[in-house]
Amino acid sequence: MMDTGLRIIDTQFPLVKGGTFCSPGPFGAGKTVLQHHLSKYSSVDIVVIVACGERAGEVVEVLETFPELIDQKTGLSLMERTVMICNTSSMPVAAREASVYMGTSIAEYYRQMGLDVLLLADSTSRWAQAMREMSGRLEEIPGEEAFPAYLASRIAAFYERAGVIELKETAGEKKKTGSLVIGGTVSPAGGNFEEPVTQATLSVVGAFLALSRERSDARRYPAIDPLISWTKYQEVVGSSLEKKLPQWTHFVQMAKSMLVAGDEIAKRMEVVGEEGISMQDIITYLKSEVYEIGYLQQNAFDKEDAFCPLPRQIDLFALMQKIFSGDFSFKSHDDARVFFLDLQNRIKNLNYLPYQSEKYTKALEAIQAILKEHLEQCLEAHV
Amino acid sequence: MKQLYDRILAIRGSLITIRTKKAGLGELALVEKANGTSTLASVVRFDEDLASLQVFESTRGISTGDQVSFLGKSMTASFSGKLLGRRLSGKGDPIDDGPAIVGEEVEVGRPSFNPINRTVPKSQVRTNIPMIDVFNCLVKSQKIPIFSTAGEPYNELLMRIANQTDADVVIIGGMGLRFDDYQAFIDNADTSGSMQKTVMFIHKATDPLVECLLVPDMALAVAENFAREGKDVLVLLTDMSAFADAIKEIAITMDQIPSNRGYPGSLYSDLASRYEKAVEMSGSGSITLLSVTTMPGGDVTHPIPDNTGYITEGQFYLEGGRINPFGSLSRLKQQVIGKVTREDHNDLANTMIRLYADSKKANERKSMGFKLSKWDQKLLRFSGLFEENMMNLRVNISVEEALNLGWQLLSDCFLVSEIGMKKAFTDKYWPKEK
Numbered sequence: 001m002m003d004t005g006l007r008i009i010d011t012q013f014p015l016v017k018g019g020t021f022c023s024p025g026p027f028g029a030g031k032t033v034l035q036h037h038l039s040k041y042s043s044v045d046i047v048v049i050v051a052c053g054e055r056a057g058e059v060v061e062v063l064e065t066f067p068e069l070i071d072q073k074t075g076l077s078l079m080e081r082t083v084m085i086c087n088t089s090s091m092p093v094a095a096r097e098a099s100v101y102m103g104t105s106i107a108e109y110y111r112q113m114g115l116d117v118l119l120l121a122d123s124t125s126r127w128a129q130a131m132r133e134m135s136g137r138l139e140e141i142p143g144e145e146a147f148p149a150y151l152a153s154r155i156a157a158f159y160e161r162a163g164v165i166e167l168k169e170t171a172g173e174k175k176k177t178g179s180l181v182i183g184g185t186v187s188p189a190g191g192n193f194e195e196p197v198t199q200a201t202l203s204v205v206g207a208f209l210a211l212s213r214e215r216s217d218a219r220r221y222p223a224i225d226p227l228i229s230w231t232k233y234q235e236v237v238g239s240s241l242e243k244k245l246p247q248w249t250h251f252v253q254m255a256k257s258m259l260v261a262g263d264e265i266a267k268r269m270e271v272v273g274e275e276g277i278s279m280q281d282i283i284t285y286l287k288s289e290v291y292e293i294g295y296l297q298q299n300a301f302d303k304e305d306a307f308c309p310l311p312r313q314i315d316l317f318a319l320m321q322k323i324f325s326g327d328f329s330f331k332s333h334d335d336a337r338v339f340f341l342d343l344q345n346r347i348k349n350l351n352y353l354p355y356q357s358e359k360y361t362k363a364l365e366a367i368q369a370i371l372k373e374h375l376e377q378c379l380e381a382h383v
Numbered sequence: 384m385k386q387l388y389d390r391i392l393a394i395r396g397s398l399i400t401i402r403t404k405k406a407g408l409g410e411l412a413l414v415e416k417a418n419g420t421s422t423l424a425s426v427v428r429f430d431e432d433l434a435s436l437q438v439f440e441s442t443r444g445i446s447t448g449d450q451v452s453f454l455g456k457s458m459t460a461s462f463s464g465k466l467l468g469r470r471l472s473g474k475g476d477p478i479d480d481g482p483a484i485v486g487e488e489v490e491v492g493r494p495s496f497n498p499i500n501r502t503v504p505k506s507q508v509r510t511n512i513p514m515i516d517v518f519n520c521l522v523k524s525q526k527i528p529i530f531s532t533a534g535e536p537y538n539e540l541l542m543r544i545a546n547q548t549d550a551d552v553v554i555i556g557g558m559g560l561r562f563d564d565y566q567a568f569i570d571n572a573d574t575s576g577s578m579q580k581t582v583m584f585i586h587k588a589t590d591p592l593v594e595c596l597l598v599p600d601m602a603l604a605v606a607e608n609f610a611r612e613g614k615d616v617l618v619l620l621t622d623m624s625a626f627a628d629a630i631k632e633i634a635i636t637m638d639q640i641p642s643n644r645g646y647p648g649s650l651y652s653d654l655a656s657r658y659e660k661a662v663e664m665s666g667s668g669s670i671t672l673l674s675v676t677t678m679p680g681g682d683v684t685h686p687i688p689d690n691t692g693y694i695t696e697g698q699f700y701l702e703g704g705r706i707n708p709f710g711s712l713s714r715l716k717q718q719v720i721g722k723v724t725r726e727d728h729n730d731l732a733n734t735m736i737r738l739y740a741d742s743k744k745a746n747e748r749k750s751m752g753f754k755l756s757k758w759d760q761k762l763l764r765f766s767g768l769f770e771e772n773m774m775n776l777r778v779n780i781s782v783e784e785a786l787n788l789g790w791q792l793l794s795d796c797f798l799v800s801e802i803g804m805k806k807a808f809t810d811k812y813w814p815k816e817k
Contacts, residue, residue: 003537026692027693028692028697028712028714029691051656053651053652055659055694055696056495056496056498056501056659056662057503057504057696057715058499059502059523060498060501060503061501061503063499064497064502086498088495088659089651089655089658089659089662089694090494090495090652090655090656090658090659091494093649093652126651129651129652131649132642132648133647133648133649133652135648136639136640136642136647136648136649137639139640142640144643145642145643146640146641146642146643146648147642185390187693189684189686189689190683190684190689191644191684192684199783217709247517276618
C-alpha cells in the first residue's frame with residue numbers, strides 16, 4: 001500500500017505501490033493541489049513530477065517551497081527526493097510530448113535501484129493535446145475529437161510502465177524489489193468525462209479519483225467525489241488492514257453505501273422537505289454527513305489535518321464504525337440533527353489536534369462517552 | 384545581395400505563395416504592389432521549395448507580378464520610453480497621427496520567462512472594486528480573464544481598472560474593437576489623465592485580420608521590456624475570443640486539420656504562449672495580465688473559455704453587469720488575503736459569500752411560495768443590501784473601507800451570534816451599538 005495521509009484516498013480509494021491512478025477534473029477543482037499533496041506526503045522514496053503543459057507559477061511554487069519542507073521519513077529536505085521535468089504551457093509542443101517519457105525513464109532508473117518511485121504527470125491531457133497538435137501537423141487522419149487514432153494505445157503503453165519488479169540477487173544482498181506508481185491528472189474539456197482522453201485512461205488505470213466542481217464549489221476538500229470514484233486495490237489493501245482493525249473492508253463498503261443512500265435522501269429532502277422523511281432515513285443521512293465532514297474532508301491548510309498518518313486513520317475509522325453500526329433513536333428530527341451536528345463538530349475539532357497529545361486523547365474519550373451514553377439510553381428505551 | 388522574387392504563385396485568403404529556397408520561418412518580406420504601395424508579410428509555412436507568406440494587410444490589390452523581397456529579420460516592435468501615451472496598430476505603426484516610433488527593435492513572440500527566474504507573487508493589485516479586492520484579489524503577476532458575453536460592460540470594467548490601478552505602465556491591446564469602443568478607450572484615458580502611462584495597440588474590427596494576431600504579441604513584447612526596466616506593467620487584452628477566432632480563420636486557410644469546433648489543435652499552446660508572459664521577475668518588474676474572453680452563447684465549455692480556464696490563474700464572471708461571486712476565482716488570492724490585507728479579510732469574505740449563497744436559497748423558497756422564516760427574511764434583506772453596496776460595479780472604495788462596510792452590512796442584518804465567526808474577530812470589528 002502507498003499511504004498518502006489523505007483519509008479519502010487511504011481508506012475509501014486506496015492506492016498501492018506499483019499501481020496506477022488518474023484524477024480527472026474541471027479547472028478549479030483542485031487537481032494540482034492534490035498532486036502537490038501526493039508529492040509531499042506519499043510513502044515512497046523518489047517522486048518524479050512531470051509538469052506537462054501547465055502553469056509556470058505552479059512550478060515556481062514547488063521550486064520555492066519544497067527545499068524548505070522536511071521529508072518526515074528521512075529528515076532531509078523534500079527537494080532531495082524530488083525530480084521535476086518542466087514543460088510549462090508556453091514551452092515547445094514537441095518537448096511536451098516527450099516530457100512524460102523523459103519522466104518515466106528517470107523513474108524507471110530509480111526503480112531499478114530497488115526504490116519505490118511515484119511518477120505524477122500533470123496533466124496528461126496536455127500531453128494528449130501535444131500528440132494531437134503534432135499529428136495534425138503531420139496531416140494524419142484525425143480520430144475522435146481530432147485526437148490521433150493511436151491515442152488509446154499510447155496512453156495504455158504509458159500507464160503499463162508502472163509496476164513492481166523483482167531485482168536480480170547481487171552478492172551479499174537479499175533479493176530486492178522496486179516499484180513505480182504512475183498517477184496522471186486529466187483535464188477534460190468542459191469538465192466532461194465523456195471525452196477520449198479520460199475514457200482511454202479509465203480503461204487502463206487501477207484507481208479513478210474523480211474531482212468534481214460541485215464539491216469544490218461547496219468547499220468540500222479534497223474534492224474527490226466518493227460517489228463516482230473507484231479503485232481496484234480495495235481488497236489487497238483491505239486484507240492487510242484487517243489485521244489492525246477487524247472487518248475493515250466490510251465497513252468501507254458500508255461507508256460507501258451510506259454515502260449513496262445519504263445523497264439519495266438529501267435529494268428527496270429537497271423535493272418533499274424535511275418533514276416528509278422518515279426518522280430512519282434522517283439518521284442515515286446525518287450519519288453520512290458525519291462521515292463526509294468528519295472523515296472524508298480534510299483541511300489542507302491546517303498543520304495537523306493536512307496529513308493524517310495511517311494509525312490515526314485507523315483510530316478514527318474505528319470510531320466511525322461505532323457510529324455506523326450504532327442503533328440510534330431520537331424523539332424528533334431536530335433532536336437528531338442537534339446530536340449529529342455536535343458529534344460532527346467534535347470530530348472536526350479532534351482532527352485539528354496533534355495525534356496522541358493529551359488534548360487529543362481527552363477529546364476522543366469525550367466523543368466515545370457521548371456515543372456510549374446515548375446508545376445506552378436508546379437501548380433502555382427499547383426495553 | 385538582395386534577391387527579388389517577381390512571381391506570386393498563389394493568393395488565398397491572406398496567404399501568398401512564392402518559390403524560394405532562401406527564407407526562414409517567421410522571416411519578414413516586403414511585397415511591393417503594382418500601385419506603388421507596399422506591405423509586409425511573414426513566412427508561415429514551407430512545402431518543398433514553396434513558401435507561404437502571411438500578408439499583414441488585405442491581399443486585395445496584390446497581383447501575381449508583384450515583387451517580394453526578404454528583409455532577413457523577423458517581426459519586431461520598436462521599444463522606447465516614448466511609447467507612453469501613443470496609439471499603435473497591430474503592426475506597430477502609429478495610428479494617432481504622431482511621429483514614427485524610433486527605438487530599440489525587440490523581437491516579438493520570444494519564449495516566456497524560465498520558472499527559475501520567477502518568484503512567487505505576494506503583492507496585491509488594488510482595483511477599488513469590492514467584488515475583486517475583497518472576494519477575489521487581483522495579485523501582481525496574475526493572469527486572469529473576465530468571462531463574459533457580448534453586450535456586458537467588460538470594456539468599462541477594464542477602463543476602470545486601468546484608471547485606478549497603481550501600476551507604472553498600462554498597455555491596452557484591443558482586438559476586433561468596434562470604433563466606438565476604441566474611441567471610448569481614448570476618451571477614458573484622456574479624461575482620467577492616465578494617458579501618459581498608457582500604450583495602446585489597437586486592431587479595429589475593420590482592420591486586416593492578421594493584425595489581430597499581432598496585437599497580443601506586440602503588447603506583451605513591449606510590456607516585457609518595461610518590466611525588465613523594473614516597472615510594474617498591467618496588460619489589458621480585449622477581446623481574446625476575437626484573437627482565437629483569427630487563429631481559427633488563418634489555420635483553416637492554411638489547410639490545418641481542425642480539432643474542436645474548427646479551432647486548430649494548437650489553440651491551447653497559442654493562448655498559453657501569450658498568457659504565460661505574465662510574470663513576477665526576481666529582482667525586477669512584473670507583468671499582470673487581465674483579459675476579456677466573451678463566451679459564445681454564454682457557454683463556458685466552448686473551446687475558447689475552456690482552454691483559457693486551464694491556462695489562467697482563475698477567472699471573473701461578469702454577468703448582468705455584475706461580477707458573480709459564484710464561479711469567480713482568483714487562484715493567487717491565498718498569497719495576499721490576510722497576509723498583506725487585514726487579518727479578518729478571509730473569514731469575513733467567506734462568511735458574506737456563505738450568507739449570500741444561503742440567501743439565494745431563501746429567494747428560491749420565496750418564489751416557490753413557501754412560508755418564509757424569520758431567518759429567511761434576514762437573509763433576503765442581507766442579499767438586497769449586499770447586491771446594492773458590494774456587487775454594484777459603481778461602488779468605488781478601498782479594500783479597508785469595503786471590509787468595514789462588510790461588517791456594517793452584517794451587523795445591520797444579523798445578530799453577532801448568528802453569523803458563526805471567530806470570536807476574536809467579532810470582538811474587534813463588530814460595529815458597536817450607537
